[in-house]
Amino acid sequence: QVVFIMTGKIYSASTTAPVNIATLKYWGKRDTKLNLPTNSSISVTLSQDDLRTLTTASAAEFFESDKLWLNGKEESVEGQRLVACLSELRSLRKALEDTNPELPPLSKYHLHIVSENDFPTAAGLASSAAGFAAFVRAIANLYDLHQSPEDLSRIARQGSGSACRSLFGGYVAWEMGQEADGSDSRAVQIATQEAWPDMKATILVISASKKETSSTVGMQTTVNTSTLFKYRAEVVVPQRFKEMSQAIVNKDFETFGRLTMIDSNQFHAVCLDSSPPVFYMNDTSRLVIGLIEKVNKIHDRVVAAYTFDAGPNAVLYYLEKDEPIVLGLLKAAVPEVDGWDKKSYTASIAPAVPEGVDTRTFEALREGVSKIILTGVGSGPQGTEETLIDSNGLPK
Numbered sequence: 001q002v003v004f005i006m007t008g009k010i011y012s013a014s015t016t017a018p019v020n021i022a023t024l025k026y027w028g029k030r031d032t033k034l035n036l037p038t039n040s041s042i043s044v045t046l047s048q049d050d051l052r053t054l055t056t057a058s059a060a061e062f063f064e065s066d067k068l069w070l071n072g073k074e075e076s077v078e079g080q081r082l083v084a085c086l087s088e089l090r091s092l093r094k095a096l097e098d099t100n101p102e103l104p105p106l107s108k109y110h111l112h113i114v115s116e117n118d119f120p121t122a123a124g125l126a127s128s129a130a131g132f133a134a135f136v137r138a139i140a141n142l143y144d145l146h147q148s149p150e151d152l153s154r155i156a157r158q159g160s161g162s163a164c165r166s167l168f169g170g171y172v173a174w175e176m177g178q179e180a181d182g183s184d185s186r187a188v189q190i191a192t193q194e195a196w197p198d199m200k201a202t203i204l205v206i207s208a209s210k211k212e213t214s215s216t217v218g219m220q221t222t223v224n225t226s227t228l229f230k231y232r233a234e235v236v237v238p239q240r241f242k243e244m245s246q247a248i249v250n251k252d253f254e255t256f257g258r259l260t261m262i263d264s265n266q267f268h269a270v271c272l273d274s275s276p277p278v279f280y281m282n283d284t285s286r287l288v289i290g291l292i293e294k295v296n297k298i299h300d301r302v303v304a305a306y307t308f309d310a311g312p313n314a315v316l317y318y319l320e321k322d323e324p325i326v327l328g329l330l331k332a333a334v335p336e337v338d339g340w341d342k343k344s345y346t347a348s349i350a351p352a353v354p355e356g357v358d359t360r361t362f363e364a365l366r367e368g369v370s371k372i373i374l375t376g377v378g379s380g381p382q383g384t385e386e387t388l389i390d391s392n393g394l395p396k
């Protein structure tokens with residue numbers, strides 16, 4: 001998109017990017033500057049119909065400095081991670097301009113970047129992953145870069161590790177790599193969302209009473225102090241990585257779900273094994289674990305799998321065919337919570353409590369769960385005509 005105004009031309013490009021939730025967790029860096037992980041990880045990209053970041057990147061000769069607005073608020077562009085992403089993208093553009101002098105010299109222009117999440121950032125959802133993926137993709141589009149999503153994922157990784165996985169839709173692996181310069185630490189797609197489309201996800205937004213430890217700080221506390229962590233990174237994850245990748249390719253939900261739960265639990269175990277210990281789950285999170293374990297036991301198979309990131313929110317994965325069981329139970333447990341109305345088809349799902357589930361926990365769940373987000377597996381970043389900047393190059 002090019003807009004002409006009195007002061008000059010504004011070049012711009014917009015993209016959306018998705019949230020991803022890891023099923024094999026990234027936890028620990030071997031290089032904190034380049035965001036190189038101590039283990040490979042796997043995630044599912046969630047549908048942008050329900051959660052997405054929209055970002056517009058623009059460049060113009062008359063812009064006086066780089067500027068960034070997130071959710072309506074101007075933010076600093078001095079952060080080391082942002083600077084790392086920006087300078088890589090600029091030098092790729094510069095290289096392109098060097099081979100073709102006809103191209104507008106965008107690498108020399110300042111950028112105005114405007115980004116908005118359609119979900120509450122404060123809810124503790126993986127907003128930095130979607131944010132950095134959108135940031136990198138939008139600028140790459142503006143600069144007309146021909147680098148592959150794998151290549152761009154190496155740049156997004158430097159913004160926030162988990163962001164590299166949001167460059168793809170479907171089922172995504174972040175291969176840790178071996179090189180000291182990070183050249184082989186990138187995301188790759190294991191399977192498209194079309195290959196296994198009936199994967200559903202529900203997020204139970206659980207309010208935290210106090211501010212949690214950031215992932216960046218928490219994971220380095222673990223790396224530096226946990227003795228269990230070394231075994232996880234060196235022995236457990238490499239084996240799980242193979243098994244989970246294979247389970248995704250085979251659409252084997254039983255294996256995928258079982259590994260997802262034990263890996264979430266092990267991630268929180270190494271947090272507890274850190275000094276000082278890091279706690280992310282709360283009593284409500286543990287109630288959700290108890291409920292899902294119980295349902296799986298009653299059905300004698302993995303109906304749903306839970307996973308928790310660096311916060312108390314629960315993410316449940318299950319197959320579409322089991323929606324009546326999973327959503328029926330949640331309807332019985334948290335019927336009034338905000339979010340059911342977003343998906344009209346849930347009106348026909350009857351509340352159902354399987355025999356053996358203790359309904360006494362429902363009251364506590366109602367107190368702890370503030371919102372439900374019903375979603376599924378989705379696509380990677382999408383270019384869009386929608387724009388967040390006005391004709392002066394400022395946020396609309």
Ligand code: DP6
Pocket residue numbers: 021022024025026027035041128159160161162163215216308309310
């Ligand atoms: C628990 O990607 O937010 O969500 O690289 O320091 O920005 P930085 O950390 P971040 O950590 C995510 C940790 C996690 C697990 C995961 O997404 O794999």
